[in-house]
Amino acid sequence: MSPFDPPITAIRDVVARALAEDLTPLGDISAALLPPGATATAVLRSRAAGVVAGCACVTEVLDQVDRRLAVEWQVVDGDPVEPGGVVGVVSGPLGSLLTAERTALNLLSHLSGVATLTRRFVDAAGPGLRVWDTRKTTPGLRALEKAAVRAGGGASHRGNLSEWVMLKDNHLELVDMAEAVAQARAWFPARTVHVECDTHEKVGEALDAGADALLLDNMTPEEARACVATIDAHAEEVGRRRPVVEISGGITLETVRAYADVGADLVSSGSLTSSAPVLDIGLDVVSTWLEGDESGPPERRRSPGPG
Template identity: 60%
Template sequence: MAFRDTGKNGTMPGPVDDYLSPPALAVRSAVERALAEDLTPLGDLTSVLVPADAVTTAELRARQAGVLAGVDCVIETFAQVDPSLTLTWRLSDGDRLEAGSVIGTVEGHLRTVLTAERTALNFLSHLSGVATNTAAFVDRAAATGSSTRVWDTRKTTPGLRSLQKAAVRAGGGRNHRANLSDAIMVKDNHLTGLGVAEAVGLAKDRWPNRTVVVECERSDQMVVAIEAGADSVLLDNMTPEQVSECVALAAELQGSSPRRCLLEASGAITLETVAAYAATGVDLVSSGAITNSAPVLDIGLDIAT
């Protein structure tokens, strides 16, 4: 745990879990690109109409219930626009929001607060939307009483993956591989040129320290993958009944072995169906919908004084 520095004079209400934060370099880069998009070529033509000596205190306020994510992006946005602004936070990433919750305040020059406003809110609303969507999946899975975890996919917005995956963590989800170098995932298209056992054997030989995942559409493929030494099997586009059968078959195959292949259910899993998949006892459920179909959470900036 660590205290988050919010800028020149910013404060945070207690310790912040770094596990929920995206890499600082990714935050800085994303904010730089977003501000360049908003401020080139001539800057903020409207805010310069405001008197230069005007100051304000503004509140970041949730308009609807959800889960907060993206605080680091807001901090970075205001810092890049005007490092003299003071941010004070009441809530942190991962906190549950009610409609009307005050997330934090920003104090300083009205001009620069207004210049940074939309970029900061775009990040905060989008990432909180991802966290809120994730939490809905996690809550539905947990309600079954199973230990199944919900995690994401690589179906993310280009250039924002690290930020979206941090938002998934804020929502109580877990992260699948971040990129193609993270792990070896042998999918159906790879298997058009390779057998399952051959693919696992080659992967273990060439990249012995990498996790090997095999996508399987049938239980017989799963059996071959487990026997070949796969670390994880992705049960793709199966019904909950088929996943249950695979969970039972995998338990029979592996017995009390200390090394157990993880089982993941994937493929068109929605908020309406995630509980049925979690109830099968599968280890993990993945859904691209938690990132690529997340609606924004309505958050605004209200001028208090």
């Protein structure tokens, strides 16, 4: 398994739901009109420059539709692709291939779009500032989209509300920060405690409370730099490793570079998963034949297997 692949259980679930959405209640009634034995080879081709993600999802779509469908990948998740570049070659029963086409392309194009936007953020941020995703994901697709962020060169933030304790401004409206951090330590001693800070004063409170990570929210580069200086000085004073420092809030491709030298560890943007345009990838049938027809390519003729 690649680190860019989502958990196989998540892939299977998403694919099963997507196919059910397309095939309920009567199946693919257009593909049913094709002659028995119709077989084809098709090429998955990118129509724009980008980064590929979602290959495992396509493989699962083909497998769930018809195990006779096979794909030969020319790239792997995380690889760049240019306009006209071949991503993979699919072969098998034509009807099954056409049934699988849209679900496969929807997942591949969307996840490749996430990876492509992430790569642009990574390049814009530069080598000293890691790019993180958020929980602003498409419902039901979080594991897949976070894997696509990794394929684009980014890193995965917490996957859900159970993984980290994150105290944001709304949590702290009626709860004292120091008390909240202490209670988190008591109830969930192995969990990272992350505190959102939108002012220099809150940074000081979070440091005194012993937070593991600080989110500097909606700060200018100058404000963030001043906060990082305070965080570094506090770590030296108390003689322990400084908290992880994240920059977030309104970060765009145009502004992320300005935060590269403020001393933070990570920058996060919900746009990676919530606003990524698809990477335009198409599927073009390049040859068809009837199974058993002697005029068909001998190397491509095969006996039907289990559906």
